[in-house]
Amino acid sequence: MEHRLARIAREHVFDFAQHLAATREPANTYRLWTAADIIMGGYCSGDAFHYFQMWLVGLGREA
Structure with missing residues (x-):
């Protein structure tokens, strides 16, 4: 992903980061x-839960 993001305009990377954060927010529940x-x-630490959320978002809407 880093390689792909390095090839696009900085404002698009910022947009992607905002979209990813907004997509992850509904998964931020106890x-x-x-x-x-x-x-x-x-045992799921705060960092592990963050990675879990990213994995979940990566599965897509159907999941």
């Missing part, structure tokens, strides 16, 4: 964090 904790075997 209920989902609890689910991630269970999936990850009982």
Whole structure:
């Protein structure tokens, strides 16, 4: 992704970052964090939950 983003205009990278943050926001709930904790075997740190959210967004709308 870094390679692809390096080839586009800076304002488009900023737009992408804003869109990604807005898309991730609905997944920022304690209920989902609890689910991630269970999936990850009982310990999901703040960083791990952030990565989990990014993974979830990467799955797409259908997921």
